[in-house]
Amino acid sequence: MKRYLFIILLAISFSVQAQSNTVNYKYIIVPEKFSFLKQMNQYGLNTLTKALFEDKGFTVYFDNTEIPQEIAADRCKALVVELQEKNSMFVTNLTLLLKDCKGAVVIKSKEGKSREKEYEIAYNDALRDAFTSFNHFNYVADQPTMTTNTVTLPTSTTTPPKTVPSNQIAATKAEQKEALLYAQPISNGYQLIDATPKIVMTLLKTSMEDCYISNNGNANGIVIKKNGIWFFEYYKNNVLVSENLSIKF
Structure with a gap:
């Protein structure tokens, strides 16, 4: 009898532990400025936080x-991110709430740590360390249960054929960028x-919609934006190069 009671209690324990790894929210709201910093998106922390949660399958908005x-009518459908810093002389400590x-x-991460001296590197390393607490969380939305133990990388978009005018002397070369970029x-x-x-890369506004003057450090x-797809176009050795970009605004 005691053996059966032990098995039941053990099963309940595993059940509670499994539930604690389940997130019953679809939406997450990230502030554009964390309270302990002076500037919006300082050190890129807010953009990085948004990207990390999106990689886990959540739908994320800046505040x-x-x-x-759906969220405006019921703000209780979304979780709000808070990032806390614990001051230390030699270690950067960040905790995600x-x-x-x-x-x-609802959820508190471990204390992420970094011993890097440069602020930008230290804050980003500490945030990524704190985010490892979410590696084994399950995301539950509506009816289906989706396990997000592994990050699914964005699939690349095939570059459509590009029509080259007959009077264009230089050949056109199409290349593709697979990595997701965040604006x-x-x-x-x-x-x-x-x-x-x-x-x-930097994008400078022009008078035309969905058209930016750009520089990637090399060109x-x-x-x-053409047919819903972003392209970076430039000349290299008198050849027009068109690179497909995957951009998240």
Whole structure:
């Protein structure tokens, strides 16, 4: 009898542990400025936080963007991210909190740590370390249960055939970028960062919609949206190069 009771209690224990790894929220809201920092998206932490949760399958919005009607009508459908810093002389310590609409902490990460001296590297390393607490969480939305123990990388989009005018002397070469880039607003446009995060390209606004003057550190060109797909176009050795970009605004 005692043996059976022990087995039942053990099963209940595993059941509770499994439930604790389940997140019953679809939406997450990330502030554009964390309370312990002075600037919006300082060190790219807010953009990185958004990207990390999106890689886990959540639908993530910044707090100052247009919130969809589903969340506007019921803010309790979304969790709000809070990032806390614990001051230390030689170590950067960050903890991620997910709070519900009443301010109650639903999930608290471990304390992420970094001993890097440069602020940007230290904060990003500490945030990524804290986020490892979410490696084995399951995401439950509506009816299906989706296990997000592994991150699914964005699938690349095949570059459509490009028609070249007959009077164009230089040949056109189409290339493809597979990595997802995140658009971070700046005063006169955007800067595109990868998941490192590292700035890989700048986009400067023009008078045309969905057309930017751009530079990736090696070439000057334009980033333009055609048929719903973004392209970075520039000349290299008198050849027009068109690179397919995957951009998340």
